[in-house]
Amino acid sequence: MAKAPRTGTQVLEETRTDLAKPWKVIVHDDPINLMVYVTRVFMQIFGYPRPKAETHMLEVHRNGRSILWTGGREQAEVYAMKLRAAHLLATLEPVEE
Amino acid sequence: MGRGPRVERRKDGGLVLRDLPPAIGLALRELRELLRPDGEGRPARLAGSPYAGDEEGDGHWRRHAEPELRHLFESARTTVLRDLEGLAPESIFRGGLRLPIPAKHVAAWLSTLAGVRVALGDRHGITAFEMDAGFPTDIKDARDRAVLLVHLLGWVQGLLIDPEEEPGPGE
Numbered sequence: 001m002a003k004a005p006r007t008g009t010q011v012l013e014e015t016r017t018d019l020a021k022p023w024k025v026i027v028h029d030d031p032i033n034l035m036v037y038v039t040r041v042f043m044q045i046f047g048y049p050r051p052k053a054e055t056h057m058l059e060v061h062r063n064g065r066s067i068l069w070t071g072g073r074e075q076a077e078v079y080a081m082k083l084r085a086a087h088l089l090a091t092l093e094p095v096e097e
Numbered sequence: 098m099g100r101g102p103r104v105e106r107r108k109d110g111g112l113v114l115r116d117l118p119p120a121i122g123l124a125l126r127e128l129r130e131l132l133r134p135d136g137e138g139r140p141a142r143l144a145g146s147p148y149a150g151d152e153e154g155d156g157h158w159r160r161h162a163e164p165e166l167r168h169l170f171e172s173a174r175t176t177v178l179r180d181l182e183g184l185a186p187e188s189i190f191r192g193g194l195r196l197p198i199p200a201k202h203v204a205a206w207l208s209t210l211a212g213v214r215v216a217l218g219d220r221h222g223i224t225a226f227e228m229d230a231g232f233p234t235d236i237k238d239a240r241d242r243a244v245l246l247v248h249l250l251g252w253v254q255g256l257l258i259d260p261e262e263e264p265g266p267g268e
Binding site: 080093 | 140228
């Protein structure tokens with residue numbers, strides 16, 4: 001089946017779709033930061049209740065990384081910045097389709 | 098007689114670290130050196146993009162996020178250095194030290210201590226095994242000293258974190 005010719009509207013829609021692609025906020029393990037500190041940072045930045053924050057902290061500790069949040073790129077970058085400001089090792093990865 | 102290290106909460110929410118042992122006093126004084134512009138405690142982790150190979154993201158991060166992170170670190174560093182001027186003996190009859198920390202400065206202390214500890218850890222390649230092993234007792238070189246400082250400053254950081262406290266977002 002032949003593709004429909006591209007129009008300006010289609011290109012714009014593709015761009016919007018790309019911007020709206022979800023991104024993962026990932027925190028990686030490091031040997032230095034205290035567990036209680038990491039838990040506190042997760043509660044503070046994401047507003048998670050203590051049990052959820054502790055679950056993520058333990059996942060980082062045991063598995064080397066944990067996905068803390070998934071969503072729009074702009075908000076993901078804000079979270080990454082706050083995590084870096086707290087000196088945690090945070091990265092951003094696009095969600096694979 | 099001293100009652101051992103502890104945290105007193107003032108009515109205004111501020112903290113006073115009381116009866117700090119001499120080793121912690123030395124670590125806190127060392128913090129001043131570590132936080133100098135050329136000190137070992139300057140965090141390298143502020144630099145570098147969280148995007149892996151995404152050029153647009155890298156560029157945006159370098160232009161916007163990195164300067165903001167440096168500003169936040171400098172602001173917290175200034176606060177901590179100012180508070181350190183309040184480190185003083187409990188009294189002429191007691192060996193311990195006291196350090197008042199205003200409530201609104203606690204977040205600056207926590208992030209600065211984390212930054213210095215992580216910077217020392219990165220610079221000296223400190224391992225999880227060394228962290229699990231507890232305070233080193235035989236200090237032979239600069240690396241052993243760094244391991245000891247990471248432990249001592251972590252002890253202070255732990256003292257500042259109230260396990261029952263629910264930190265509010267954006268604190």
